[in-house]
Amino acid sequence: MEVFVVSLLNGLVYGMLLFMLASGLTLILSMMGVLNFAHASAYMLGAYFAYTISQYIGFWPALVIAPLLCGLVGAAIEMWGLRRVHRNGHIAELLFTFGLALIIEKAVQMTWGLLPVPYRVPALLDFPLFSIYGTHFPAYRAFMLLISALMFGAIWLGLTRTRIGLVIQAALTHPDMASALGHNVPRVFTLVFAAGTALAGLAGVIGGNYQVTEPAMAFTMGPIVFVVVVFGGLGSLLGCFIASILMGLIQTFAVVFDVSLADLLARFGFIVTKDTPFAEVLTVTLPRVGALLPFLMMVLILVFRPRGLMGTRDT
């Protein structure tokens, strides 16, 4: 029971972090059709910016400035890069962001070094908030939950209650029609791209000290965020939310259940020995395959339900 509650909370924190990244990506992907490989790079940049800023003026200003900087980077990428490449089709755009991700990783390595930087949780939040069954729950994780919940609310309100939000929603499902009605769709694109990158940056600011701030963080996080987006389905923020939470829970719960397929088969009276075919596949335990699960899920969903959980159209 205690393991369950603690894992549930941790899974929720991780899931909300994923959602912060995935929400921006899903908006960009469904609107512009661009699979933005550089999205996780913005996450990394957010963490590194926040690290540098927090060294000089503290964590709280960094919480605001770093995402804004990331947003500016995003706007620049969209205006001077993507728009130019757009003429050559979606594949060219995808390749462009892929190259960008490579360059950003190298640039980060060259600016901040190959080793992880000591980006720490601010002292103000560095205490256990409460303890359940003897396990402390750090206040910082609660803070992460709070920020991501606030952001979720803000996005939802922004998309449903403001004029620009309605235009974005329209451009999301009917980009040609929205542009025919006289809305400046390219400017909306820039705005969404910048906002999505800023959100990824914000995720980096609060996720960088929760996980490790290192140059490889983009390439470990990136594929998982793709999985979330594909799983949730294109054009659906709700699907994206559910997929994020699900992925967060799966990844945390996979670590705590030390079982394998062989244990499951043993229940039905089938004992796996060394000589059974595929013995190695059957005896591998769940925590070890934890990292593999998201990709397995992505492959399965793309094969059997290409539009994802709540998607409105095929990926």
Place this chain on the structure above:
Amino acid sequence: MSLVRRHWVWLLALVVLLAFPFLFFDWSKGRHSGFVLTLMSEIGVMAIFALSYNMLMGQAGLLSFGHAVLLGLGAYCAAHVVNLVKAGTIWLPTELVPLAGGLGGMFFGFVLGWLVTRQRATAFAMITMGLGELVSAAALMFMGFFGGEGGISIDRVMDTSLFGVAYTSPWQVYCLVLAWAFIAAMLMRLQTQTPLGRIANATRDNFERAQFVGYDPRIVRLLQFTLSGFFAGIAGGLYVLIYEIVTFDTVSAAKSANALLAVYIGGAGGFFGPILGTIVVVLLQSGVSLLSNAWLLYVGVLFIVMVMYAPGGLIGLIFMHVPIWRIGRLRELLLPYARAFPPALMVMLGFVLLVELLSFTTIGAAQGKKFAIGGNVIDTTAPLPWLIALAALVLGALWIRREARGFRERWDALIEDAKRQGVVS
């Protein structure tokens, strides 16, 4: 004689490639330069790999992010086969080990292809990326087939050669790689002219119409993917013979990215583009990485520049000159090129200097290396080198903008003339 006349390019390439290592032959010791031979063998293997990638990306318009899976699985199959031959369980000539890798790659190409070819475009890219991550995670997990982190090592000297060659020296291995590279390249070249190759082009160019004509695009994609797996597997088999070990990084995303970068930089679609791109990428990878930490950055920047300004790749840039050459006015471009050369060089040097300064202040300092040009150690913390680099970059960029205008005018005029003479449609 007609054979020679029709295929003189291939024969010439073969002769040049056989002769090239002798430029680096150490006559005093009477042996080849191991570095050059390994580098060229690597280029050979990666060229096969890039060409097999091009069967997907160039011919069928399928952008895969997990192509190394086929290379790696082919390599693992070949490694297991070699070990079985060594143990005496089966008999197979050393020369045919790449074929074993190819069959392994073909098998996995069919199985994985059955999963992935339901999709195309972005979804195909994602699902191949997912498979790539899946296989590279599995490679570390399952010891039996993949051998975990240590990988699977082999001994390529197995006394079963058809020609009585022991394959103890890099030269012998290089010859084998070259032979296979030629066989594979020719087969892939022929494949582009088969009905399957043509229909693959059709599904790339117009998906709906190919369906209307009566072909199932999925079957076309599946066949193309399987064949591509065969050739990637051949590359994997050769990889095993060169390095005598196969580890999980043969299936990694980085290897897949290498193929993508090589094909795109060289020019997808055409046949010689991927080869050219492979040469560029491998040379940057092996040559520049000795001097600098930032080789991937240069490849990345080159890639982005290609995506933004030259979607046809290097080969596309070369072929743009063909109409002007046909009307015999190519030499009029000499002067504009000569004028654009100094600012281009300036931008490049400025950029490289800036990158290296940055890289040596962080990574280089951490590794205890010093930045030196021609023996002079440069203090990367002093402002002067940074200023020089920045000035070269900015001034060069401004200058090249000025030159570009004149160049474009000249170019447009020449192309216009070519159009008038009817060599361009």
